[in-house]
Amino acid sequence: MPGYHPYSEAEAIELARSFPDVFSPEAELSCREIGDGNLNLVFHITEPATGKGLIIKQALPYVKVFGESWPLSIDRARIEGEALRIQHALAPELVPQVFLTDHEQAITVMEDLSDHVILRKGLMDRTVYPRFAGDISTFLAQTLFFTSDLGMSQQEKKLRQQAFVNVELCQITEDLIFDEPYREHERNNYEDAIADEAAALRADGALLTEIALLREKFLTRGEALLHGDLHTGSIFALPESTKVIDPEFAFYGPMGFDIGAVIANLLLNYAGQEHWSADDASRKDYREFLLETVRGTWTQFSAKFRTLWDEHGQDPVFSNAPGYQDLYLDRLLQDTIGFAGAKMVRRVVGFAHVADLDAIPDDAVRERAKRLALSIGKELIRQNRSFRSIEQAIDIALTAAAR
Amino acid sequence: MPGYHPYSEAEAIELARSFPDVFSPEAELSCREIGDGNLNLVFHITEPATGKGLIIKQALPYVKVFGESWPLSIDRARIEGEALRIQHALAPELVPQVFLTDHEQAITVMEDLSDHVILRKGLMDRTVYPRFAGDISTFLAQTLFFTSDLGMSQQEKKLRQQAFVNVELCQITEDLIFDEPYREHERNNYEDAIADEAAALRADGALLTEIALLREKFLTRGEALLHGDLHTGSIFALPESTKVIDPEFAFYGPMGFDIGAVIANLLLNYAGQEHWSADDASRKDYREFLLETVRGTWTQFSAKFRTLWDEHGQDPVFSNAPGYQDLYLDRLLQDTIGFAGAKMVRRVVGFAHVADLDAIPDDAVRERAKRLALSIGKELIRQNRSFRSIEQAIDIALTAAAR
Incomplete structure (x- = not known):
């Protein structure tokens, strides 16, 4: 996994700013990590002023279960991101939109569904x-x-x-x-x-x-x-x-x-x-x-x-x-x-x-x-x-x- | 297919010489192309003095059928060579032995079975x-x-x-x-x-x-x-x-x-x-x-x-x-x-x-x-x-x- 590192909340916010269709350049953004911490980091980035948001999901290179950590390939982020794109294309109303996939960082940036x-x-x-x-x-x-x-x-x-x-x-x-x-x-x-x-x-x-x-x-x-x-x-x-x-x-x-x-x-x-x-x-x-x-x-x-x-x-x-x-x-x-x-x-x-x-x-x-x-x-x-x-x-x- | 080219009989003989377990260095070798020419070149290299032989099979990047040529990936040579190796390992008496596979040249060098x-x-x-x-x-x-x-x-x-x-x-x-x-x-x-x-x-x-x-x-x-x-x-x-x-x-x-x-x-x-x-x-x-x-x-x-x-x-x-x-x-x-x-x-x-x-x-x-x-x-x-x-x-x- 050359170059891979788990993102901090600050890095997640920085990445979120690169989506001008969602957030205006000077937006005040807040970030909360809402994953269960076992498999993935899930950053929920929101702009309180507008209510707009984004989800940044990053796969972790292990899974915590049964009291221990097992290694688990971050290639699953590629699979998830590609599957989301295919499924969104086939059922656009029923699958979140993907804005970015970064296979090296195992990151998928997608539509915020936190009202659901x-x-x-x-x-x-x-x-x-x-x-x-x-x-x-x-x-x-x-x-x-x-x-x-x-x-x-x-x-x-x-x-x-x-x-x-x-x-x-x-x-x-x-x-x-x-x-x-x-x-x-x-x-x-x-x-x-x-x-x-x-x-x-x-x-x-x-x-x-x-x-x-x-x-x-x-x-x-x-x-x-x-x-x-x-x-x-x-x-x-x-x-x-x-x-x-x-x-x-x-x-x-x-x-x-x-x-x-x-x-x-x-x-x-x-x-x-x-x-x-x-x-x-x-x-x-x-x-x-x-x-x-x-x-x-x-x-x-x-x-x-x-x-x-x-x-x-x-x-x-x-x-x-x-x-x-x-x-x-x-x-x-x-x-x-x-x-x-x-x-x-x-x-x-x-x-x-x-x-x-x-x-x-x-x-x-x-x-x-x-x-x-x-x-x-x-x-x-x-x-x-x-x-x-x-x-x-x-x-x-x-x-x-x-x- | 960078570097790929169909072999001549002279090149086939030269390649055959690199198998000292089969042919002695100064062996007089003869070569006959015995493929049907539709899909593959098949060179049968023999040393008349000893009766020993080798088969060099090379995939062609097209198939001639129906009066015309269709392109056909030479990747099939990789598949054939790998399948032969697996099958030979599982049924050694029933599958020819593979001596070399060269994926770039789409070549498989194998045991001569021309007595069959x-x-x-x-x-x-x-x-x-x-x-x-x-x-x-x-x-x-x-x-x-x-x-x-x-x-x-x-x-x-x-x-x-x-x-x-x-x-x-x-x-x-x-x-x-x-x-x-x-x-x-x-x-x-x-x-x-x-x-x-x-x-x-x-x-x-x-x-x-x-x-x-x-x-x-x-x-x-x-x-x-x-x-x-x-x-x-x-x-x-x-x-x-x-x-x-x-x-x-x-x-x-x-x-x-x-x-x-x-x-x-x-x-x-x-x-x-x-x-x-x-x-x-x-x-x-x-x-x-x-x-x-x-x-x-x-x-x-x-x-x-x-x-x-x-x-x-x-x-x-x-x-x-x-x-x-x-x-x-x-x-x-x-x-x-x-x-x-x-x-x-x-x-x-x-x-x-x-x-x-x-x-x-x-x-x-x-x-x-x-x-x-x-x-x-x-x-x-x-x-x-x-x-x-x-x-x-x-x-x-x-x-x-x-x-």
């Missing part, structure tokens, strides 16, 4: 996002279709796949999602109260076989440029706006992994709604909103994806084969469901958790919510290859919650 | 190769297993996949095998006598759908480092020896594509045996040898692949999932059969043909052989996703030939 709320927090506060299913299905359809062999030059796609080889961050996914939760591992992290569930996972042969099939898909299927980490912590939202951020896990993988991430995190929040008392009418309402959003994410995605295929399909073989589009979408739903289930399970017994469940203060309720999340997740995994309709996922969630 | 015969020619001469099924199944099991996520570091595999992105040569396959034969295209090449068959292909919806599924697999599944062009013209053979050459189409793709190429070319020769009269007892014997070789290629491959997996599996998730290995091999057989069928069809109606069929002098017999090849190929494609055993392929071939 992290979707996970919004869902935990039971905010209703009427636009979300529509927006995220547009993001998914646009970014997955137009980076795949269906929607772009198949020669350029190979070069793009080559540029987005993302060894280290894929390994994190391979380990944390498709391996460790299903065996004894020091990084696994679950409460004693559900140790029986963790042990049952390790002994569930049918489940292990489905996980092996999903791991294989993750390792081998270069279908489209994925976001790669599309949970509700990677989405900024307002009731009237959705912005997808942080694609540092981007790589060419199976489309269902991104769609499944969205559905998994909606259902994790659904499980976390145990937190509210069962006779609270709005618990029922909010769960209905969540399931409606699961349904809408898939049905709107698949409708938009089919329309893009019909209108912009690049490959006559794929466009002219009778029934091929139906087979493709059926298989994609099955992948989506399998990946959604795997992403739910790992958030309960694996290394990295979600606040939707972990922040529930009452021990018994939290345990119930986690068992519910596991129950839904396992059922999605078990049934994934026989899915024919998203309604089966709705039924699984309703049935599990009614127990 | 191109397998296609050997099969056309009805030579029996008792070792072939054993040898090719070893080559396939070793090279496919140890370059896949099952048999090597999954991180190094990603970097290797990146190094073997092979845009131009993959496009040749995508066009000639998975596209043009199924529509009207100026490069298609079939005799008037079978124009009805070519027209029927274009109207066969079920077949077009299977071809779309196979094309998708070819475009997206990075399972292992394939040879990429494993027909019987890429294999040098003697009854007691097998050598796989010319992996310039190497890339990370679906394993079944290589296995299917072998089976397709055995079955193309099987169809070409129409050439010999039906009451010729050795026609029946030779077809039995060919079908036994088809059977042995798959059964020995799958047994060897399973043994490698059991003994050298790198991934505990794949090794511990009950029944996953069976599912994997079932699916791999289906891919193999589908790709075999596609490779047969294109050799009859597409751009590039095989001498096993085209060299049959009698018009009526040649037509019958081509119809037989098409009949077997189409049936393999149609049934590929329901295959459970290689015996189904044997039955298809026997039934078609008995008609």
Whole structure:
């Protein structure tokens, strides 16, 4: 990393001044580092007089987890910056605009979205996002279709796949999602109260076989440029706006992994709604909103994806084969469901958790919510290859919650 | 291509002299250019006094086909040289040794195999190769297993996949095998006598759908480092020896594509045996040898692949999932059969043909052989996703030939 150094707040302000479209030359700027400090520096530069702002994100050459520092290539900043540019071009309203990428300094300068709320927090506060299913299905359809062999030059796609080889961050996914939760591992992290569930996972042969099939898909299927980490912590939202951020896990993988991430995190929040008392009418309402959003994410995605295929399909073989589009979408739903289930399970017994469940203060309720999340997740995994309709996922969630 | 120039025979001899392990310093060397002149220069350097020799292969920056020259990157020489090294390390008896690769000059210097015969020619001469099924199944099991996520570091595999992105040569396959034969295209090449068959292909919806599924697999599944062009013209053979050459189409793709190429070319020769009269007892014997070789290629491959997996599996998730290995091999057989069928069809109606069929002098017999090849190929494609055993392929071939 010749020349690389972590920026100070003063350096971040100096860099911000080089964007005259945002800040006037004599602007009084203030800077706050708002990253979690584990992976990246995130400088939020604002001009209090005008309310204008910029985000400067810089990758750190290590990741702090598990009490220690691991080296992690700052090349992920190049991947994130390039993925943001591609995704912004394909879904301009749904991805922050990038103003500058500096690969040597591992810096991305982008649009300030600090008026938005992290979707996970919004869902935990039971905010209703009427636009979300529509927006995220547009993001998914646009970014997955137009980076795949269906929607772009198949020669350029190979070069793009080559540029987005993302060894280290894929390994994190391979380990944390498709391996460790299903065996004894020091990084696994679950409460004693559900140790029986963790042990049952390790002994569930049918489940292990489905996980092996999903791991294989993750390792081998270069279908489209994925976001790669599309949970509700990677989405900024307002009731009237959705912005997808942080694609540092981007790589060419199976489309269902991104769609499944969205559905998994909606259902994790659904499980976390145990937190509210069962006779609270709005618990029922909010769960209905969540399931409606699961349904809408898939049905709107698949409708938009089919329309893009019909209108912009690049490959006559794929466009002219009778029934091929139906087979493709059926298989994609099955992948989506399998990946959604795997992403739910790992958030309960694996290394990295979600606040939707972990922040529930009452021990018994939290345990119930986690068992519910596991129950839904396992059922999605078990049934994934026989899915024919998203309604089966709705039924699984309703049935599990009614127990 | 700074510094690149096509070598003269004198330059080839001079380069050959730099291998003192092969030629003594004062050796009298002779040189013959034996390439077909379309894609590569191939210099065969020999020392008549000792019988020793060397092959110097140099890629040309164009390909001569269809009466014109197309530019074609000499980077394919790097890919071929690196693939040969990897394959030689994994199957030393079955791949020529590489002595030098020079990426700037697009040159690979390798072991002289001129005592061997191109397998296609050997099969056309009805030579029996008792070792072939054993040898090719070893080559396939070793090279496919140890370059896949099952048999090597999954991180190094990603970097290797990146190094073997092979845009131009993959496009040749995508066009000639998975596209043009199924529509009207100026490069298609079939005799008037079978124009009805070519027209029927274009109207066969079920077949077009299977071809779309196979094309998708070819475009997206990075399972292992394939040879990429494993027909019987890429294999040098003697009854007691097998050598796989010319992996310039190497890339990370679906394993079944290589296995299917072998089976397709055995079955193309099987169809070409129409050439010999039906009451010729050795026609029946030779077809039995060919079908036994088809059977042995798959059964020995799958047994060897399973043994490698059991003994050298790198991934505990794949090794511990009950029944996953069976599912994997079932699916791999289906891919193999589908790709075999596609490779047969294109050799009859597409751009590039095989001498096993085209060299049959009698018009009526040649037509019958081509119809037989098409009949077997189409049936393999149609049934590929329901295959459970290689015996189904044997039955298809026997039934078609008995008609």
